[in-house]
Amino acid sequence: MKKIIHKIITVDIEKIIPNKYNPNVMDKKTFEQTKKNILREGLIGGIVCRKNPDKEGEYIVIDGEHRWKAIKSLGYKKVPIIVLNKNVPEAMISTINFNKLRGVFDNLRLANVIYELNKTYSLEEIENKLGYTQDELQGLKNLSEVDFEQLEKESTNLKEYKVPENRFEVLLNKEQYKTVKKAIDITGKENMADALIIICLEYLKHGKRTS
Secondary structure, eight states: OOOOOOEEEEEEGGGEEOOSOOOOOOOHHHHHHHHHHHHHHOOOSOEEEEEOTTSTTOEEEEEOHHHHHHHHHTTOOEEEEEEOOOOHHHHHHHHHHHHHTTOOOOHHHHHHHHHHHTTTSOHHHHHHHHOOOHHHHHHHHHHHTOOHHHHHHHHHHHHHSOOOOOOOOOOOOHHHHHHHHHHHHHHTOSSHHHHHHHHHHHHHHHSOOOO
């Protein structure tokens, strides 16, 4: 197997430009959290670039565009970069792979981490460190306390009854939809009906009850 050696150099931040094809986007909230992380921990993870064939001494980002934008907005003048010898098609493939291979969070494992962190930090402190809202953190913390085995038994018992199918429709505004979608995502269930059952059972167990 061919051994690949990458070149690591430090360049003026103004010598770096973004590529024109990066499909990865970052919302303002996440970008601000990225800046906070850099201020707290420094630039972790190199910015990967290739030489700009059209301009001597300039480099085009392959991976790390948002980190580059963040440190630029923070006033960095120089930045270490990893230089790969790639043409445009090869660089495009690398950009997609770098983004795709980072993986996604397992909501239940994340919930357990938040639960453990909350033993040391307040939700407000975790919000500042991780960028989640306190509502999101509280939802994850609640998820870590759910007895899924019991919920599964209760859900199975419900399925054993021959209950006629029912359909209902509701009109939600944008904020209401975001709240419902977030709750469904936290359950980790792909089937919406199963997700709604878990949400309802959890509410009946911990939520306010009316007489």
